[in-house]
Amino acid sequence: MKLDKEKILAMSPNASAISNAKKICSNGSFVKLAHSSDDTFYMGECKGSGKSNYIVSADFIDEENPVIRCSCPSRQFPCKHGLALLFEIADEKTFEECEIPEDILAKREKKEKAKAKKEKESAEGTEKVKKAPSKTSKAARTKKINKQIEGLDLIKKITSQLLKVGLSTMGAVSLKEYKDIVKQLGDYYLPGPQILFQRLMLEVQEYKEDQDTKHYQQALECLKKLRAIEKKGREYLKEELEKENLEIGDNTLYEDLGGVWKLEQLNDLGLKKENARLIQLAFEVTYDEASKIFTDYGYWIDLDSGEISYTANYRPLSALKYIKQEDSNFSLLTVPTLTYYPGGVNKRIRWNNANFNDREDRSFKKIKTYAKNIDDAVKIAKNELKNILTDNAVALLIEFEKIMFIEEEGSKKYILVDKNQKMIELKNNGARELAKVFYELLPNECLENQVMFVKLFQEDRTIYAEAHSIITDDKIVRLGF
Template sequence: MTELTEAYVDSFALNAGAIKNGKDLVRKNSFQKLARTEDGTLLFGECKGSGKEPYSCSADFLKAEQPIFRCSCPSRQFPCKHILGLMHAYVDGKTFDIADIPSDIADKREKADKREEKKKETAAAPEGKESKRKVNKNALAKKLASQLEGIELAHKLIQQMVQAGLASLDMRSIRMYEDQAKQLGNHYVPGVQATLREVFVLINTSDNHEAIYTEAFEQLASLHALLKRSRDYIKARIEDPDLPMDITSNLEEKIGHAWQLSELRELELIRRDVELVQLNFRSYTDEARGEYVDEGHWLQLHDGEIVVTRNYRPFRAAKHIKEEDSVYMAVQTKELFTYPGDLNKRVRWEEMTMRELNDADRKNIRSFAERSSAAAVKAVKNHIKTPLADKNPVMLLHAAEVAKTENGCVLIDDQGGRLPLSNISRIGHPTLQLLPHLNHEQIKNTAVLVMFEDHLSEGKLTAQPLTLITENEMIRLYY
């Protein structure tokens, strides 16, 4: 069994409230029975509930990378507070009696083993016998035709807005455009619809329209480029039904395709036996998509690539979806699914274990930092020229020193090159004011995780520091 720690247990919780409720059960001595198997792979117990009979709960770590939780309570949250409380009781050192595995759990383990054997037999089937996902070409043709109609509708809306002029936009006209944009929901282009709504949200939330003209025009230009690429791509797929989906860029996701793990597996977009360390985490509200987003930037320990995880929680269902949080341990996964994209690819995993970070990990992380700020700026500028690229890429840079100047702060590399540091709009949370609180050793010879932003109106590229990694510690300025 993976060594249980408080952070590891909390990583399973849906939200902070579930963690608190689980700990409260331990504090109130609500568990009438606490037991574990001799091999330590199963924790189980009974917890007082609102009914006459206690709830039976268990945490099965036979497969450490994919634990199975069970509870007899009716809660829709999973894992529920009883399961979390059971694990926290173990972490807190409560006495767990050694007991045989309950017969019902033994039966479930046996059935799970049979399912696993069947999966292995299927995976080992001779080439050509394993059935792949079949595509209904008639349904695909109808979907592509509908998407093309949606693209043309979005293009007309942009034309109307530009011809009328952004200065003419008021609450009434924006509502009219939003009503028209709702029609895109019938054309399988939710990504395009959300990108269009970003413009409406930007204008609606600003009292000074002139102040956001540059940003609004930049968004419209990006949307126009997306529509052009999407139109050409969809037309090509209509003309050639056998043309595969684009996996060289994030175009499909920008249009609105939600990649399934089965698709990524079939396309072999998987990396094996990967260790990752989270360098930064933030949660934010995406009004255009109607979702809360939990975003983490991670470094792969074997090659230093910075990747991103995004957990989307729609407003209407947020309380039933696991809320991600900061992770301070190294994550180990046998399969890392990688979404199509370029810099800061989005990733996801189904199974994982965790371990504590050590000095060797920090040394390894620091070794991947780009030592030339000029090279970093060049790479970022080349990246953001791509129409579909994320305009706020994240990189790990080496700083000989983070220094204060008359105009703010700069990152100075080994060659004396300087990268201006500032608080950027994408984050919406300042971090520069924290730098003066660090001691001299923490801001010299350090690796700095930064998020870039291109200030078009000022014609300069700046970066906001998110995390510093020294030889002895990782200092998160925002998490």
């Protein structure tokens, strides 16, 4: 069986498990390797820390979703022995032939019966009747919404005070007082606004220390977003209270207020697509001091629609060792069921499983057909950024004729120019500056008549483009990692 190592990495619970799996392989810990004649079942006998060897197996009856089993006591899934077995398969080690064990056949049969039953119900149009929310759950939901509205009253009070006295008047004492008030928002089921307030306090604190107006502007942006959440959130929650059925809809305010979506909820709302084909355009890791969360962002394009979406893997600082960090992906993914979060131009996406294939040159050429000229891209960005609650960035593909630079007072500015001779400045969104040798580092084939994946953002009423990758006819050149 041909097994892609990128898929193994994607299945791993964390980096440590991968490292330990590779050690098992390099140490020759497998004393026996076997597979069935039809290549749907693989197994190994592996030396471990216990008296007896561990029996590990991989059932590929559903090739896209292999079931890994091991007799070791580890609670990780797959464990390091299971991952090691997959690496042995990927490395095309020698496996002797064996029969599929009876217990595996029994488990397959049970799974097949369940699948057949589900397909039969679907064919007959049989659907599970949704239970009406119980009085207890409805009462609890109503109580929670009322509590959230109380929290929005507190937000209105604080933001009104800040607008009246001005952010610049906040000293060390008042900052501490506001931070104490912000903590109270946790009691009102409003983690979203709570993080925004925390971010505002951090920006004000930074401004007090260095007097950089950029921090003051960022604080004002946070304040404007809080006012918008308070007003729009109140309307949304009151509408929810008036509904007879308190089921969650696809309103983005649910998440803005701190709600957490479940995959099943999104699928039930119809926010999904079957057999999506995705290629990753860029990858980055960010850290937010306000929430103390690392986020691994992957930016993906749907080859069939051109839609650009993103994945987000959240890793709280307090739980870093328990959550695997995501990594860059260089495959063509075929996703049986792709799930979308409510959103605007760039929606967050998730999936349970995917098939990893090699990218072809025609895929890159296809990606390039979805690029916009600079005028159209800027119009899309401006329209999206009108909504104050959206992130200050819109991910798009822009076609360009050349990259040029100009020097002003000893500093270089890089400009993207399209075939209509329209221009947009390349600039990083945040503290990082664009490398002074940005142009010189690019391969020659990337300099003219290509497509750039950018995130458009607004600063001082001007739209800039943050460069992330360049797509040519046969590859994607990443400008990050």
